[in-house]
Amino acid sequence: MPKQLPSHRYLKQFITEVTGDRGLKVATCVGDGATDEKIEQKTGIKIAEVRSILNHLHSFGIVEYLREKNLSNGWFTYTWKLNGDRALQNFILFKKKEQETLRKKLAEEAGVLFYKCRKGCSRLPFEQAMDKQFRCPQCKSLMHHVRPHDELRKLEDRLISLEKITSAENLLMKRD
Ligand SMILES: [Zn+2]
Structure with a gap:
């Protein structure tokens, strides 16, 4: 896993x-290349779970694999490795x-008064709560x-932290 900050983080x-x-x-175990079996040995996580995690990571573009056919038994060996750039x-x-969703929410909520029950199971704008x-x-x-x-304060804080990430895009992609 690349050690540079903030991409590593x-x-x-x-x-x-x-x-x-x-x-x-x-993922840490995958590093620059490891098979399912090796990951199982190193992490102590059962191979079925290792595979399901790897497939999940793969669907997000975090890992990639190289498939090789074992000529003696005809089985395939998968060697996994991290794809840090694509993941980022x-x-x-x-x-x-x-960020986009949050921006819309923030725009909608600014200036609107909401009502909420004590348990937090519902939250309605003034008109609906009145009904x-x-x-x-x-x-x-x-x-x-x-x-x-x-509430707005919390949303704003969350948005600021997201903006920090998205504005670091160029910085992240230019790393070695
Ligand atoms: Zn309630």
Whole structure:
């Protein structure tokens, strides 16, 4: 796994978001090339799970494989390796989509007053909450208005952290 920052950190973040800690364990083991069997030995994770994690990582472009036919038994051997550059490109693509959704949400929510029940099972704009006599449609408890400032603040923070990632795109792609 490339050791440069922040690409290394983002790569780790992406792998963890997609496949969790076990995925990170497998991906670290993959490095510049490893077979399913070798990964099983090294990580202690059963081969069936190793394969399913690898397929999942592959669907996100994080790993790639080389398939070779064993001439004596006719079976295929898969040698996996990390594809750091493609993984980072996909990571940035995902973060850009997330950023877009968040931007829209932020624009919608600014200036709108929301009502929420204590348990958090529902959250309605003022008009709809009023129609329900400020009772949660699910748990029937009284709904209170959400201080928009707090919610917006959280959304803004999240957006800022996403922007940090997406604006680092050029930096990430130019690494050696
Ligand atoms: Zn409720």
